[in-house]
Amino acid sequence: MSFLRTRLGSLSRSLTQSRVPLARAYSSALSAYSVPSPSENPTSLRAFTEEELMLQETVARFAREVVQPKVRDMDEAELMDKDVIKAMFENGLMGLETDAEYGGAECSFTAAVLAVEELAKVDPSISALCDIHNTLTNTVIRKWANKDLKEKYLTRLATDTVGSFCISEGGAGSDAFALQTRAEDKGDHYLLNGGKMWISNSGEADIFVVFANADPSKGYKGISAFIVEKEWGVQIAKKEKKLGIRSSSTCVLNFDDVRVPKENVLGKIGEGYKYAIDSLNEGRIGIAAQMIGAAQGAFEIALPYMFERKQFGKPIGSFQAMQHQFAQVYSEIEAAKLMTYNAARLKEEGKPFVMEAAMAKFVAAKVAERATSYAVEWMGGNGFVRETGVEKFYRDAKIGSIYEGTNNMQLETIAKIISSKYK
Numbered sequence: 001m002s003f004l005r006t007r008l009g010s011l012s013r014s015l016t017q018s019r020v021p022l023a024r025a026y027s028s029a030l031s032a033y034s035v036p037s038p039s040e041n042p043t044s045l046r047a048f049t050e051e052e053l054m055l056q057e058t059v060a061r062f063a064r065e066v067v068q069p070k071v072r073d074m075d076e077a078e079l080m081d082k083d084v085i086k087a088m089f090e091n092g093l094m095g096l097e098t099d100a101e102y103g104g105a106e107c108s109f110t111a112a113v114l115a116v117e118e119l120a121k122v123d124p125s126i127s128a129l130c131d132i133h134n135t136l137t138n139t140v141i142r143k144w145a146n147k148d149l150k151e152k153y154l155t156r157l158a159t160d161t162v163g164s165f166c167i168s169e170g171g172a173g174s175d176a177f178a179l180q181t182r183a184e185d186k187g188d189h190y191l192l193n194g195g196k197m198w199i200s201n202s203g204e205a206d207i208f209v210v211f212a213n214a215d216p217s218k219g220y221k222g223i224s225a226f227i228v229e230k231e232w233g234v235q236i237a238k239k240e241k242k243l244g245i246r247s248s249s250t251c252v253l254n255f256d257d258v259r260v261p262k263e264n265v266l267g268k269i270g271e272g273y274k275y276a277i278d279s280l281n282e283g284r285i286g287i288a289a290q291m292i293g294a295a296q297g298a299f300e301i302a303l304p305y306m307f308e309r310k311q312f313g314k315p316i317g318s319f320q321a322m323q324h325q326f327a328q329v330y331s332e333i334e335a336a337k338l339m340t341y342n343a344a345r346l347k348e349e350g351k352p353f354v355m356e357a358a359m360a361k362f363v364a365a366k367v368a369e370r371a372t373s374y375a376v377e378w379m380g381g382n383g384f385v386r387e388t389g390v391e392k393f394y395r396d397a398k399i400g401s402i403y404e405g406t407n408n409m410q411l412e413t414i415a416k417i418i419s420s421k422y423k
Helices: 002-018 020-030 050-077 082-090 109-122 124-144 147-159 216-222 272-308 320-348 354-379 390-401 407-419
Strands: 163-166 182-185 189-200 207-213 223-229 235-239 250-261
Touching: 050 082, 050 109, 050 124, 050 390, 082 124, 109 124, 109 272, 109 320, 124 147, 124 163, 124 189, 124 207, 124 223, 124 272, 124 390, 147 207, 163 189, 182 207, 189 207, 189 223, 207 250, 207 272, 216 223, 223 250, 223 272, 272 320, 272 354, 272 390, 320 354, 354 390, 354 407
Parallel strands: 163 207
Antiparallel strands: 182 189, 189 250, 207 223, 235 250
16 A cells, blocks of 8 residues: 555656646636635535524425415515515514624525525515615625614614615616716715616615715716615606516616715715625625526426326326426526525635626526426416416516626626636
8 A cells, every 4th residue: 555655646746747837727727716725624515504594494484374375466466565574574584694783683694595595486576575685785784884874774674674776777787887876965965866777676665775976077986875765855756567576666766856964875985886896796696596496486386296297197297308307407406506505605705706606696597597487388288377376487587687787797707707817
């Protein structure tokens, strides 16, 4: 055995010396990715803390018992049930990462991701409400608000008030920094003028994080963030009628000389673009969780049906062609889940996660579209009608390729990070 070790050691040194240029090139290529760091106790990507597992189980039960009975009616009415929203607050789902001193649950980011996923298995609309409220609105205030603003708003956001994150405009979608909403300095306050489009949660919200340009001469470096209360004059100009996530409100907002006290500037003037980028990078992991939840929700309705429905004397799920389809879809869902959990853990650990978040969202959105489409096909006519709920997952899944960065924008991000290592 010692002879073998000696021979292997000699061979290793020889190969290392002869391939130094290749090794350096390989090392450079690897640096484009999040290189794993050593761990004394490596675990699987499905390793969760006891707290995370408890939350996952609690949210799954909440979704089944509280949300499920209201899903179809909310979708048909295109309106979020107020009792469901109230129950979300009462069960601590609207302040998942918020510190306990502000009434929050003080959970990990991964726990929040698991909650979003479990809700989406039953209703992606409710999941969107929870996700956007937690991973965008709460997050941007938790990270950059001063103590007074945290005490004033995080407590409300955790206990009884829906929040909304307002950046998109008619001419500022993928090019978010082209926004035209202005914030004019008036001494002791700012006047906001402009409009926002495609704003989620805005129909239910009373607290808005609004991005506006306080100094257009500086371009995107003039963009600043403000915490704005609805009663100050935020106008809901139009509620959009959508293909999917219908009960999740998406509205056009108008700001006409809305007076915002200077103490409601979030962070520093001119740094809003940094806060937006950071929050959206994190929020994409939440959208990935929503999409894998939608995929699983449809899958879990369709699979039992496939083994109950018989044609030609046997369950349709026993035909090889069908088996290959659901085996592939299941594998793709699992891959998307692991990418999402990995991005969440990287974010928690303070490691680079931007590319991993973009990849998770891109893949999860694609998988959700494919899984929900197959689920409709597997159930045939019963998948096409509304009673079974599968067609709703199909409609809901499409938004994953659009909001919080389109698929093409995710690919741009991924390509930019990889290619930067070779320039």
